[in-house]
Amino acid sequence: MFRWLLLFVLVxxxxxxxxxxxxxxxxxxxxxxxxxxxxxxxxxxxxxQQGIEALHRARQSVSMGQVPHDVIFDGLCILIGAxxxxxxxxxxxxxxxxxxxxxxxxxxxxxxQKMLQNMMKRGTITIFRR
Numbered sequence: 001m002f003r004w005l006l007l008f009v010l011v012x013x014x015x016x017x018x019x020x021x022x023x024x025x026x027x028x029x030x031x032x033x034x035x036x037x038x039x040x041x042x043x044x045x046x047x048x049q050q051g052i053e054a055l056h057r058a059r060q061s062v063s064m065g066q067v068p069h070d071v072i073f074d075g076l077c078i079l080i081g082a083x084x085x086x087x088x089x090x091x092x093x094x095x096x097x098x099x100x101x102x103x104x105x106x107x108x109x110x111x112x113q114k115m116l117q118n119m120m121k122r123g124t125i126t127i128f129r130r
Contacts, residue, residue: 016089023090039093043085046100050078073109074102081105 024032054074061068081099084092098104119125 012091013089016087016091019090020088035090036088036093039090039097040085040088043082043093043096043100046097047078047082047085050100050102051075051082054078069113070109073112074105076112077105077109 020032023035027035054071058068058071058075061071077099081096084096084099099108116125
């Protein structure tokens, strides 16, 4: 797992720089800066809206006496997506928007749930319950 994280930390910034320079050569540097600011503002608005919606759904589940399983994974995806949108670059912005939009977030959310279940079965992660 650490190897993949290290690879991600080393490769993604290099790819981001390459994409920024490539797009800057096509549309110009001022348009690239404007697009980065625009995606940041749009991403912050979308993250806030989706986060408030997820919080509202979690409160509804808890008030009905249910554990908000799906909403927890939604919140995790929204948090990761917002973090991706805070980093400048088009690759991370694309990943961030994928995690913030509910239709594209659902397959990733289900993949995360399956991964967590597999980790619990293998014993590589333990969930404590009272």
